[in-house]
Amino acid sequence: MLRHPAAPRVVAALRAAGCVFAEEEAGLLLAAARDPAELDTLVARRAAGQPLEHVVGWAGFGGLRVVVDEGVFVPRRRTEFLVERATALVRGRARPLVVDLCCGTGALGAALVTALGGEADLHAADIDPAAVRCARRNVAPLGGLVHEGDLFDALPPALRGRVDVLLANVPYVPTAEVALLPAEARVHEALVALDGGADGLDVLRRVAGEAGRWLAPGGSLLFETSSGQAPAAARIAEASGGLGARVETCEERYATVVVASRHPRPGRAPHGDGAPHGPRD
CATH class of the missing domain: 3.40.50.150 (Vaccinia Virus protein VP39)
Structure with a gap:
């Protein structure tokens, strides 16, 4: 449950824009905004269809918070x-x-x-x-x-x-x-x-x-x-x-x-888990 006073209107705006995970996204936008004006800008950008990661400037990946600039491919x-x-x-x-x-x-x-x-x-x-x-x-x-x-x-x-x-x-x-x-x-x-x-x-x-x-x-x-x-x-x-x-x-x-x-040189053990080479489904 989001306790921020702006949360209800942010969630409503995101839902109206078709965001499936409106509450979760609202939490991230509220955390990213430094003031009410910036919050309005971030919500407007997300409602207009920009990727959430571009809006907040980062993505979670492999346990890291990865910086994601506008226009750059978002790691899946x-x-x-x-x-x-x-x-x-x-x-x-x-x-x-x-x-x-x-x-x-x-x-x-x-x-x-x-x-x-x-x-x-x-x-x-x-x-x-x-x-x-x-x-x-x-x-x-x-x-x-x-x-x-x-x-x-x-x-x-x-x-x-x-x-x-x-x-x-x-x-x-x-x-x-x-x-x-x-x-x-x-x-x-x-x-x-x-x-x-x-x-x-x-x-x-x-x-x-x-x-x-x-x-x-x-x-x-x-x-x-x-x-x-x-x-x-x-x-x-x-x-x-x-x-x-x-x-x-x-x-x-x-x-x-x-x-x-790449096959190892003769007499040299393969790296890693030693899984066999060759295609398999």
Whole structure:
């Protein structure tokens, strides 16, 4: 029960705008506003359809409060599953090298490094300057670096062949389906973070084709996709990247992740949980 004197009118305004979780959102807006005038502005922005995370300036992800600037892709809670799988792969490894490609806010890399107790080296990259500025606010406190540029072109060449875990939250919405996305996404998030080309897998093809040259022996590429795209995505990782791929799912969060690993050198044990390579549903 919200006890703030402005709560009833805020809840009413949000309900009238169609916000399903009006009371919960009202609590966040009330906490974010420094005075009544700012509260009115925040409520008006949310009622007009702006994502709540853009309005309050942050999102909860992986136990962190991640800064989210206007126009930047909002990290989805389902993507926490990807971070959990990455954590399982490298936990216990001495200071792994982590790269967060197509990083957006940098939430994935930040959450992974935090889960590892800060004992990791983090680089992140995005082609969108707004995302890079935002990611630096989330990654810098962890000692990470954020680079601006197109996929691997943004990364320091010295990282080639050394990456233990490559997180790539590539866009995977087919171009023809972008118009079907909720307005919060298609209007308020950068198109480059959503549109994955004709079949939704164009950016993935580029990432998978180069990933093997950047991964350390036994290193892994992890990316999210839809359940329907997963078989084709796994085949792309194997065919174009020469990686052993498997599909992992979390029904509770409707999350599908492909884990594609570079085989370790002969005689060297694989990192992480030692799960077998090869596609599986």
